[in-house]
Amino acid sequence: MSFLSLTERDREEMLATIGVDSIEELFRDIPEGVRFDRELDLEPALSEQEIVAHLEELAAKNVDTGRELSFLGAGIYDHYVPAVVDTVLSRGELLTAYTPYQPEMSQGVLQAIFEYQTAVCELTGMDVSNASGYDGTTVAADACYVAKHVTGRSRVVVAETLNPQVRQVVKTYAPGFGLEVVEVPHRGGVTDPDELAAAARDAACVIFQQPNFFGCLEPAPDLAAAANDAGALPVAHVDPVSLGVLEAPGAYGCALAIGEGQAAGNYQSYGGPHYGFMAARSDYVRRMPGRIVGETTDVEGRRAYVLTLQTREQHIRREKATSNITTNQTLLALAGLVHLSWLGPQGLKEQGETCMALAAYAKERLDLPLAFPDQTTFKEFAIRVGRPAEDAIRAAREQGVHPGYALKRDYAGMEDALLVCVTEKRTRSDIDRLAEMLAA
């Protein structure tokens, strides 16, 4: 076995040192009744080359975004991941380290997390960020848990324009948290601040998405104000790619900013692993879930980084912890840091503008009715294709184009609606091709 180093001689010497005759004997504490007495019914071992061949075969059964011209978005995006991200993530020290429990061994990754936290705070306009949550759905549940404890209230409000999977996860977590979930329907593609205000009364928090699931820009400052007025924590679920051109949630009064980080530095990878980010005003720092790295000094007064505020965490506080999270998504968050560092402020802005410009071109070029014609959109928009969305998808895919996401999967009355996503990886002629496809 190529992962094991013990030779036959090693084994013998070791058994002798232990004072047993066989490996079997090491398991003598396992009661007979629960021992497994046959071989595992698994396929035979494969050599490295066979593993590669087998997985290449499986991979070839997938149509990835390199094999199809894809306009799929809806939460996971085909943005360009720069080569430096691969370079950094392939560094074995970073790949194979674990949570930096012993700071003297891990100043590198601690510093990187601190830098990541800073980037998230800068993006969102917040004071504190954790080292990552699992993904863009679970950070929403985390936000509810924070809000519950901060406000003592037991209702959470979510906009219907919040990503359906995020809503579903919040609803799954809610019973355990003792929370009830209320949805506020959209009006013409966005949330009405007054309706939200009404729902927010007595709520622990209000979660909305900017740009929302339809790609539309919500009146986010008004929504945040509505929540604040009601004493509910406003929580913005944001796309990092948009934050070079769209206002930071911190600047319009949000208590928490959360989101799916994938679009900044992670491959699509069939949905994971990615990183969820969570940032908050300083008021809530001691209620944050997960790891947080802080700056300090060492015995000689040199700058040093360390996991901090650990009295929030499960290993210290156990049943009173702010969360149960241990293993998080550090490597993916690190990819996010590298990606954002690669972009820089100017690059992030350009990327946002390019997406918007291409999406606007697509809107025009497709020449199909918009589902929400009155709204400003970012990189996604909903169109009506005039026939069942799945038919349009099937027809286009036969020609090598995936035209977008069928909104009927989540929204009633949208049988013929497609959510089209345009990233900077698509070109004008790609969009022309899509237009042809959907015209046909």
Place this chain on the structure above:
Amino acid sequence: MSFLSLTERDREEMLATIGVDSIEELFRDIPEGVRFDRELDLEPALSEQEIVAHLEELAAKNVDTGRELSFLGAGIYDHYVPAVVDTVLSRGELLTAYTPYQPEMSQGVLQAIFEYQTAVCELTGMDVSNASGYDGTTVAADACYVAKHVTGRSRVVVAETLNPQVRQVVKTYAPGFGLEVVEVPHRGGVTDPDELAAAARDAACVIFQQPNFFGCLEPAPDLAAAANDAGALPVAHVDPVSLGVLEAPGAYGCALAIGEGQAAGNYQSYGGPHYGFMAARSDYVRRMPGRIVGETTDVEGRRAYVLTLQTREQHIRREKATSNITTNQTLLALAGLVHLSWLGPQGLKEQGETCMALAAYAKERLDLPLAFPDQTTFKEFAIRVGRPAEDAIRAAREQGVHPGYALKRDYAGMEDALLVCVTEKRTRSDIDRLAEMLAA
């Protein structure tokens, strides 16, 4: 420009420090008459993402061995390259270092080269190896240069069964070296020791290949003896993959062992970059071309490695150097070391046996006349397809199979011969498919 760090302010400050007004002025020593006064006529700059898209498009115009079932060999081989090779070669320190001129900065790569030299010596049964030559062709020319100086003779003998490209490179170098090149024709696929003995008289060296270009096993000990008897240096050109099962050249009296390293640890890469290896008996150490790493101690007596025997080299000896080589193929040779370390002696042997066994199966399964029916072969063998080889190739390629190399490209009278190569990456059912193809 994303590779440049100077800001506008930096530039101004620097020009001021230098005491010039413009960058233009820095070039004032260039005579007007030879200044280039227009813009370079190159296509516009591309962004990173566009570079990737453009090169993906070019790459897609190639049919690589992942897209076609390939039995091409003839010097470059589709052996499995283990993942650890990628891991090591992607380490930035190794990728971006240069020749370890300053040993204190470069103990890592120096040690790796020392380990590589050891591996080459172990494989070939020789005493000394250099840090690499350019490829399997140029090391043959290097060998001639060594032989010329060692023997003072001016003729080199090459077997016709030596890779045609190797022979061609030797012939290209020969005039500059003041050498004449004589070829010994093959007899039924291998070299006749007596014929070789006759040709070797007065020769500086004799170069033969084991297994030879046709995949056949030469009577290598007899060939070496013939050369030695004539006072010519016997030089074996060997395939590293074969050296787990085939005798080491050092064990049958060769003076030099050379070869193309690609099969051990390098991708095919359309022919390069790869590494040529060269090993010799200790008698010739001071005539070796290229870098050699030696062991020594540092000021405190600790073990250390350093480039050594430099009085052979161009930077010290200039026109009297044993070679002009500077930049070599260290990174590829390092891949070779990693690959051979991954295999280990047992793995190398198994790999050789598997290739032989599969090739034997293919010989039988194809059921076509062998070009050289009496010979034992290693992983390649020549068959007669009964029609022009290019027709067989074209027909098979239309079905997604590349059946092998057309020997007529190099050998007269072999219009219908294909050189079929079977590595451990091919399976029995792959071979069955080839058989169908060639039967049709």
Place this chain on the structure above:
Amino acid sequence: MKLIYERSQEGRRASSLPPNDLPVPEIPEELRRDRPPRLPELAEPELVRHFTKISTRTFGIDTGFYPLGSCTMKHNPRVNERVVNLPGFRDLHPLQEEEGSQGALELMWRLQEILAEVAGLPAVSLQPAAGSQGELTGLMLMRAYFADRGEAETRRKIVIPDTAHGTNPASVTMGGYEVTPVKTDPRGNIDVEDLRTKVDEGTAGLMLTNPSTLGLFDESIEQITRIFHEAGALMYYDGANLNAVCGISRPGDMGFDIVHFNLHKTFSQPHGGGGPGGGPIAVRERLEPFLPVPAIVRDGEEAFRLDYDRPKTIGKVRGFCGPFGVFVRSYAYIRAYGPGLREMSEVAVLNANYMLARLKDAYELPFDRLCMHEFVLSARGLKREHGITALDVAKRLMDYDFHPPTIYFPLVVPEALMIEPTETEAKETLDEFVDAMLEIARDAAERPELLKEAPHNRPVGRVDEVKAAKRAVVRYLFEDHPDLSKEPASGRELEVQKGA
């Protein structure tokens, strides 16, 4: 070393983007960003150097021995990185149609089958993102199951031994349950007498790690199972220590109803400096209807699909189907072993027992038994006699280029040193580590200051954790960034759990 923000200069950048010549739509003023985020500004060369340096200041398994108890820091085979980066996996959109994602579905389905066999339980959901989320999902399943039986209101308690990992009680609270603690007996098993008094109709279930965090297999497991099942309660298996028993003893056969796997432990997903992980769960038939959606099912021989039609489902605990890239790596890992997975566990247990045998005279062993894949020593003796704590031992190990073991956990062992070598270490490495530990024990007596001042060869010495928590400087503040070296040291050290 400088922070990346301290290396920044306005106007530098590493990125180049395709030029945009299309008009950019107007963004309403109140939604538009005017003050750009202060992201790093560096050209690519400096970016690469910065993160290269970050990496060399980080100790990974690739660097050396990392016997962090409970974390299963085993070698991460490189072929797994190769296959996970195949474009067909890496660039696959999770909302791709089923016809266009058959390979991904098949891989997940195959992994489910394998995990079911290893767990000895029939139904698997891959969705949870890590062990902790597996736990919480398990508790949600219990809630749904009991609600379905009309027992949701009465079954409120989850029994947890005092050796449990902190995630267990934290999950219990997040799942809306209450913790009932149960004691450990003198052999390191659950105290069955104590247990009997704690389990009744109010009990929803048990959460147990077996082998426990003491590295001991619970010899009373059959009795425990009987107690819970007779009370109509469910049993949850925290799979963090599964590396000890693959192919040797199966949780389902022990009586557990729900099991989580830590793919980043047992099945070698690299730990990535803290994550990602994977926390699939396997359950008994009667719990299957409640599993998260979508289920990955096979239709006929060759077709796979996502099944959302599970009326009793708890819903979703994470986006899409879970951390797919983790599945690819773990699947590849398991395929390298095949049925030989048993050998993996055997060697893990052999390595641990070998070290234990060599160390148990120099350090206190709270429960004198053979261990499983890890063992817990106590530095209590060193502390009493020489004032040397587990923390000091850990820091001194760094001088030998070893990552320290987990310390101060489990909580039931004072001055705990929790050592898990894993199966992928060479005997030489185990011996070097043991020799270091023995030397440290001697030095504790002879030159304790050497330990107190350790580590000596790291970029920083011991760090002031109290100051960090008090000051809570958790991001770079640019012009306003404080200089903490000017502020007084706390002078205190936190002897708290590090690891696990």
Place this chain on the structure above:
Amino acid sequence: MKLIYERSQEGRRASSLPPNDLPVPEIPEELRRDRPPRLPELAEPELVRHFTKISTRTFGIDTGFYPLGSCTMKHNPRVNERVVNLPGFRDLHPLQEEEGSQGALELMWRLQEILAEVAGLPAVSLQPAAGSQGELTGLMLMRAYFADRGEAETRRKIVIPDTAHGTNPASVTMGGYEVTPVKTDPRGNIDVEDLRTKVDEGTAGLMLTNPSTLGLFDESIEQITRIFHEAGALMYYDGANLNAVCGISRPGDMGFDIVHFNLHKTFSQPHGGGGPGGGPIAVRERLEPFLPVPAIVRDGEEAFRLDYDRPKTIGKVRGFCGPFGVFVRSYAYIRAYGPGLREMSEVAVLNANYMLARLKDAYELPFDRLCMHEFVLSARGLKREHGITALDVAKRLMDYDFHPPTIYFPLVVPEALMIEPTETEAKETLDEFVDAMLEIARDAAERPELLKEAPHNRPVGRVDEVKAAKRAVVRYLFEDHPDLSKEPASGRELEVQKGA
């Protein structure tokens, strides 16, 4: 650190291969290997650790500043590594039919076109593996050219300035020519008076690096060209220093007939610890017929092919079409700049002059002119006054985490320090290096022992090169390996060229 062979244990292995169940043909006994090669035997975990450690004991551009003069140690963009690993390039067999390698052919054809434009010469061969081989190929072309004109016997001499890199004279000998040296004048140019006396009908050509290895552009280049061309001789341009003049001055326009490029210098192929490189050559029309085969030609708009039908060709200097992977990287690199390649050279020259301006008072500057992309200082003054050599300065720079510059080259400058920053460094880095150099110059006077004992922070101190050469232990000898630490030190230091 141990050698990999010292970590080996019989029976360990990292490889797993597909099982073979077919019979293995018999190998005749005299051809069969019985004693296996003693290759390393380690499992994968140890293999990865070994090479990880090897890497961290190696200083690369990724680690820090690497101003090794004449070597152009610029940043290697990571996107180049991405594209070179595309399967369509990486897994392409060089004997694939032309229809199946159109992408590769097109890429090479495009690169040829680019190099022709940059050189100002019409015909390109990509085949040579490095600069040195480009030189030798150039000399072969000269020989073939003159042979074609019936002048092979008479034209025997190649003129080479005394500043030339060692490869130039070495190539001349290998090419069957004789070296005629020419002197450098007080401004660092070729001494034209000396030159005139050396060029005649016996002269085959000149080999010149311009800017020279002194980092100076030869102001007499037009005169020089006239001298050679009037004598019917050819001019060879050693392109090692092309990074100074891309888009600024073209070798073809200067009058050169043959030019080599070092793709690993100017066009950023990573240096790989010593290689690989790429040494394409560009030539004037009249030399084109002699270029190596195959030529890469375009047939019509879209089809590319390999042309072997070149009756006057010198033959082949390397297998296939040359180091293709190098071409992919360099092509990608050039496409990132486009016509902006000029800026690359401008910044390279700006960086060098900035450093020179800051350093020239503390170190001797043999030729007081503006430099091009690099400059050569002399530590002669320090040696005279304080006994501090260029070697000492170099070693002391290591303590500051810089790679030393090239030293003791070019040979015409005593105690030479040859510094080439390249364009990819930040001003802060240049300043830090200059500050270190200035401090070293001060320390040379005030505490010379600090320099003599440097380096202080490396895995080894200064190594005994004389002992290495004398003992010539050039491979591991297993049981018979000597312990050199037991043998006396040579007590001598070699002050010879390091770098370039």
